[in-house]
Amino acid sequence: MKRWLREPLVHFLVLGAALFLFYEWRGGGSGPGSSRIVIGSGQIEHLAAGFARTWSRPPTEVELKGLIDDWVREEIATREAMAMGLDRDDTVLRRRLRQKLEFLVEDAAGAEPTTDAELEAWLAAHAADYAVPPEVSLRQVFVSRDRHGAGAEAIAEGLLARLREAGAAAAIEELGDPLMLPQEVEATPLDQLSRVFGADFAEAMASAPVGSWSGPVRSGFGLHLVFVRARTGVLQAELAQVRAQVERDVVSARRRSELARMYEGLLAKYTVVIERQAPAEVAKP
Secondary structure, eight states: OHHHHTOHHHHHHHHHHHHHHHHHHTTOOOSTTOSOOOOOHHHHHHHHHHHHHHHSSOOOHHHHHHHHHHHHHHHHHHHHHHHTTTTTTOHHHHHHHHHHHHHHHHHHHHHSOOOHHHHHHHHHHTGGGGOBOOEEEEEEEEEOHHHHGGGHHHHHHHHHHHHHHHGGGOOOTTSSOOOSSOSEEEEEEHHHHHHHHOHHHHHHHTTSOBTSEEEEEEOSSOEEEEEEEEEOOOBOOOHHHHHHHHHHHHHHHHHHHHHHHHHHHHHTTOOOOOOOOOOOOOOOO
């Protein structure tokens, strides 16, 4: 017993406990459960700055006192609510506290600037996500099935023969039926072509012969006779083309990684016990 009393650690703990009790008795604490509320100069500046952002001018002395009074009331209400246990089992509050904790971690993860080496490595590992889709340049002549009915196919075949004779230089302005879509399409990605002409048309353009007239190609509008002038394959993007998107994705991945690391570290501090009810018996048919 005497040996324990001589231990410096024991002296430190006893002294610390005594100081804590004395300080609380005098109202010296300023956290939850304390009767002392301290609003420092930093908090006052924060209140004044918030007022200035809202009203585009600094607060008057009267207005600043009102802001301080309101903050004190909020602090009192918060402490009293917590003392009454109102913060427990509150789903909205729990979710908000989790969000605030995760925001702190995510902000820290996103604060460090990305480097070119980091971005290049990410782009190389996720090249398919940033690939430049194929682009098609084409000319098209339209034949309306609504206008020609069962004869639309025969009219389209006849126009196709004339177009093949004329080749790439065929004058198409006066051929076919009017359509509120362009006859000349320049270097357009297939996904965008799909939004304009429809998915079936765009799919056909992915394999249509280049440098000759072909068709008829069907779409939701009718029949098309098409001359594909050029078509590119899928291209791997350079960092300069997709830098902003890659930076966003890298920072987002950092944040997810930091959150996972945080929870993994915090989980080690807790013992998790999952109590489940016995499964109900399944009735036999």
